[in-house]
Amino acid sequence: MNDLEFKAAVEISRKWDGEEVARELSDKIKNKTTSPKFILLFTTIHYEKEFEKILNGLKNEFPDAPLVGGTVAGFMTQEGCYTRGVTALTVDYPNMDIAIGIGHNTKKNPVNASRECTDMLKMNSSTSFFPQKFLFVLTSGTRVPSLLGTGVKRVYKTKIPSYMLSKLLKTSFQTSQKGVGREDIILDEISNRMSDFNIIGGSSIDDNKMEANFQFFSNKIYTNSVVGLSIKTDLPLLLDSQVAVKKTNKIFKAELSGEKYIIKKIDNKPATKTFFENLNWPDSFMDERLHRRTFFYPILFEKQGEIFPEVIGGLIGNNIVCGFDLKSDDVCIGISSKEILINAIKKELENITRSGILKIGIVIYCSALLETLGRDFFKVQEIIKEYYSNSPFLLIATGGEDFCIPNKILKHSNETINMAAFA
């Protein structure tokens, strides 16, 4: 490889005031590099009122560094694991061309938003011939709508016919831009239009309540947007994706509603009731604590040999509402556990490190997995640190994960762990 100087920093701040956060991050970054090529910035939702100060502070210090980012449920670095704080990843390396883009109204019109974002990325991109092409994307994730005027709920015992539910959710996209994130449509479109780019990304989220999320572009704050940062470089790029779920023998035929993320029947019987019966769950489990249980039992479908886990986002009468379109009506119940998850991350790290010594890495990790692990998130950090040695890494917990290797794999999914690293 080349002998050019590579500098990188992954820094965190736990201060509460936005100006202090920006100052602390800037000072820490400057200790590692004075002219970062770009900044990826992520915060937890607790900083909603401080975003402006953080972004302006960083842009003042690094006016030439393109910046994208947004809210995530939590993050992990060499330093620690956090579900409250702010983190920034920067790289300084001469043979690296950067472009950023943004698309708006992702829920109302995901295809247009993707085109807007990729057009900007292409327009801002140089004509350099660096062989490695990498794109990071962060898309506004699901925002739970208030159906039936009863506030934000994930579980409705009321019997709503599936055609009416489809209509309600469709209307919600247009009127309030709330509903599922439509990241699968966005990833399909972006990968079509930037077909030679390896893509890794995630869905912006709050503290897993799925009520609000924000995206950052330069020093501006948006919601219902997709932001992207493309990198062309001569550094070897290593990628891997692992599913942190196993299949069970509970296999069904699903009947989908007009909106393909709604399951109205399982094996020709009402979906919610049948799902509960198969897991031997009592009706009393049908409450707002739903996620504490369903995160461990996602619904899986397969497409082209790949497993796609879907976290159950809501139960509305006898309809199961998932996070993105099911691409097959053959589904099964999956199972997740701490052991499965830790084995998945170990396998990923072994695959990645087999190909080279890591200079820096980013891991996109499902926020449902973070919720299921809780305090054991620190065990995952110990494992990652073993493989990264002293190299910086950043893991962000998102509401869904995007992964694409051209002509090989293209997937938006839940309960996966995706990693990209430069060697």
Add this chain to the structure above:
Amino acid sequence: MDDPIAKVLDDLLRLDDILACMVARQNMISVMPTDSTDSFKPEVHGIWDIIHRAMDDVFNVIREYSQAGLSEMEFRLQDYEALFYVFPDTENALVAIIPALANKGLLEVEMENARREILKVMEDQMTVNG
């Protein structure tokens, strides 16, 4: 002088779903946030007495088994959960009251950060005191 452990508790209490937190042992609350129970979220005041009594019973178990490696306990009472993170080799624990509907996994990460910070303060204090 500000108590550094109270400062850690103040930070924890700024999270919406941490309704109350403290460092405690049986029959004794060792450290409270800076504004004491005034900084607890209003909804916890109504059930504070019963939670406090239930906590003492949990500390019985902690006292019995902390030396054997008991590190974590929790109970649910009405619409609330109490989480206990035990400091190793002591009968003290970091206690937090959260809503039963909260995303507990995410809160656990910050509880663990607080536990580690408090442990560091305790170790530093022990070094200073010889």
